[in-house]
Amino acid sequence: MGERTDSGTVEVSEAGVSWWVGERPGRWARGRVTAGLALLTALLLAFPRVVPDRPGHLGSLLEAFLPWLGLAVVPLLALALLRRSATALLSLLLPAVAWAYAFGGLLLAAPEPSGRVLVVVQHNVSDVNTDPAGTARTLAEAEPDLIALEELVPAALPAYEKALAPAFRFHEVRGTVGIWSKHPLSGTRAVDIKPGGIAEGWSRGLRTVVHTPYGEVAAYVVHLPSVRLGTSGYASSWRDESAHLLGRAVAAETVAKVIVLGDLNSTVDDRGLSPLTSQLNASERGFAFSFPASFPLARIDQVLARSATVGRMRTLPATGSDHLPVTARVALR
Template sequence: MWTRGRVLAALAVLTAGLLLFHRAVPDSVGGISLGGAGSLLESFLPWLGLVAVVLLVLALLRRSVTALVALLLPMAAWTWLFGGLLRPAERPGPHDLLVVQHNVSDENTDPAGTARALAGAGPDLIALQELVPPALTEYERTLAPDYPYHEVRGTVGLWSRHPLTGTRPLDIKPRDITEPWSRGLRTVVRTPHGEVAAYVAHLPSIRVGTSGLASSRRDESAELLGRAVAAEPVRTVILLGDLNGTVDDRGLAPLTSRLNTAERGVALSFPAAFPLARIDQVMARSAAVTHIRTLPATGSDHLPVAARVAPG
């Protein structure tokens, strides 16, 4: 039993190494692209837990004590990295904000139904991306009774129960995009418990192909957004958006290094038919994102996410 399963044991140690030292996996070496290998690994990092489960089954079939002992390493690493997300949500605080983030899809055939579904969660703020006419009119009409304040810039918008002021577009357009492109806004929400700067953004899509991960536009846009957040004078900030990246992806480091991410909840949001990753994010500064969850599917290829934010 001690001599069987050495290959499985080696794979278990490798899995643990990838979990713990994923930042060491490069995207390129000496200027030669590796297809964004590191960023691609980080995009699906939690799924390495499934690899450990498969190895566990094989180790049991092989009756390999060596492999079973080695599997303690990836299981401990995964629990350390992601186990906290599985904890149940805490009781909401009196000053918490409930926010919803959703890429509604420019091909959504039921914008009114989508708007009703999002409002049904009872959030204070609703951030939407891929707003295009004539669907925008349907969102505005349907959400107006419960959300009298709203702002739209380009293809992103924010609906609020509380007054909004100081709204302006965000310049997060990558340099090589020459056509009109507006996917970010900043506004201030005047909540009963103080002002909150709200950012809504839709970063460029990434592409995964035979050459690997193409994320340069997304990364550039994330850097611009990170600079804007860093310069924000209002103490409390909430960022809602389709960031086309997970919180473990190094491409979002300009944001995750400055903002808190969800403490509890997994909320895989894309693709809606079989969610593999959460690329729809809620982050905050001087506040905690205490829990995040998905809402039922709408007419979009993304699932909406709802998060509770506790001001610090």
């Protein structure tokens, strides 16, 4: 039971007396903090670049895992229900709409491209993979035109060459990256994407021309430097410098059609990759989270293209690597 007083409301129960200063807040007045958090979540989903990249590359870190920010709606919904707040419940529409706008298209079905199409597979095979032959067979079963591999070590290379030779007559390796193709290759060379702070001998990029039935395509196979999350923040400076060098190489490419395949060590939303991704098309269908293989959280293995459209991305079965392979159909224009 309750009794009004001049200073507010006294509520009497068996447990004692509770005092409310003023009127008890209504369901529209409650939950303002929850509503504010929902608004902040929507803002970050829609405009992640409001978060500065300095210090600690926090903006890049947010963008690398941006789709998962939508999960914030779950605890906010629980709070809104607990508070019985109509304001908080309605505010949750904002992050839901923002997430759907940013990532909902990746869930939609779309017709696969047809006609002038190349099927490609991208895979970081891991330098500690104990089953290179089995890995190669898994990739070949997707029946691609091109296979791009990273973390190729000399001890495992013969196994890949032997397993892939029957279906892929042409292949090139530079440093720790390689490409296998059903179509002839020419003009293969290493691409220098080594950041200034890394020792000599580091070679993780190649460029070659694939002579397809639909004309020449410049194919790049790359492995950008790893990133680390530590007490000083998100260490991505080497990765960003490497992306800048790769972007400059792609910008100078004279062949009109370009496909970039590689482990970029981040997602296409990451501003650190913008020197490259701003020039190229990415898939608009399929999340295809590829890393880590045991519990995939992000797609850091990418297929990007110029003068071509990348179809739905999907993952292939797990191999002996800590990455999952990804594949896509690329329609040449």
